[in-house]
Amino acid sequence: MTALNTPLLLLEELTVQRGEIPLCEVVTLHLSAGSICHLVGANGTGKTTLLMQLAGLLPVLTGEVVYQGKACLPSQPLYVSHQLGIHPSLTVAQNLTFLLNLYGMTPSAADIDEALTWVGLQGFETISSSHLSAGQTRRITLARLYLLTPDVTPLWLLDEPFTALDVDMVARMEDRLRDFANAGGAILMTSHQSVGVANQVLDLTEYMV
Numbered sequence: 766m767t768a769l770n771t772p773l774l775l776l777e778e779l780t781v782q783r784g785e786i787p788l789c790e791v792v793t794l795h796l797s798a799g800s801i802c803h804l805v806g807a808n809g810t811g812k813t814t815l816l817m818q819l820a821g822l823l824p825v826l827t828g829e830v831v832y833q834g835k836a837c838l839p840s841q842p843l844y845v846s847h848q849l850g851i852h853p854s855l856t857v858a859q860n861l862t863f864l865l866n867l868y869g870m871t872p873s874a875a876d877i878d879e880a881l882t883w884v885g886l887q888g889f890e891t892i893s894s895s896h897l898s899a900g901q902t903r904r905i906t907l908a909r910l911y912l913l914t915p916d917v918t919p920l921w922l923l924d925e926p927f928t929a930l931d932v933d934m935v936a937r938m939e940d941r942l943r944d945f946a947n948a949g950g951a952i953l954m955t956s957h958q959s960v961g962v963a964n965q966v967l968d969l970t971e972y973m974v
């Protein structure tokens with residue numbers, strides 16, 4: 766666990782870049798335990814690209830990333846992307862279990878029940894995931910947030926986590942983000958909606974090339 770006075774994540778003069786094409790330059794960010802940073806910018810600015818770079822899915826070619834005091838990418842951040850990683854041939858409970866296994870967790874049946882209840886999918890445990898609506902499918906991947914704590918994943922990278930969610934679920938999500946940050950986690954998230962719980966903003970528009 767990072768000491769409270771040490772930034773969890775520092776970006777120093779980072780270039781947000783897709784292949785050969787730089788999108789934003791000299792991006793600087795300090796994220797500490799307790800930070801909920803709303804990453805904003807118009808469509809195509811590079812928000813998803815930056816999250817993918819931090820998740821290790823696209824290279825960082827220019828600039829420095831310091832995580833937990835070391836010059837390295839975040840180790841095993843929770844990355845919630847547009848691709849939900851839900852396998853249609855698995856049941857709802859099997860998909861959630863698989864997604865948690867990726868973070869070294871072996872949830873009990875009670876854990877799965879609680880997490881699915883939190884996202885309003887109680888009773889869907891043995892249903893094939895292919896039978897769910899877009900919002901319900903998204904809820905499977907978000908059910909992880911109920912069980913993951915800062916000691917497992919201190920950093921959450923969330924790309925449009927509120928997409929396809931109804932108002933009640935967005936409110937529950939915001940409560941969970943606040944609880945995670947209060948417990949010592951840090952969050953960098955995109956959303957084209959306002960994020961009431963955010964306590965920091967990174968506007969990529971200011972860094973566009």
Ligand SMILES: Nc1ncnc2c1ncn2[C@@H]1O[C@H](COP(=O)(O)OP(=O)(O)OP(=O)(O)O)[C@@H](O)[C@H]1O
Nearest residue numbers: 783788806807808809810811812813814815955957
């Ligand atoms: N798969 C891809 N291959 C090549 N270029 C891409 C790809 N996806 C996006 N881009 C380009 O990278 C740029 C940044 O895209 P990115 O998805 O990071 O933007 P964004 O700020 O997340 O946008 P949005 O708000 O629409 O989600 C865009 O201008 C786009 O043309």
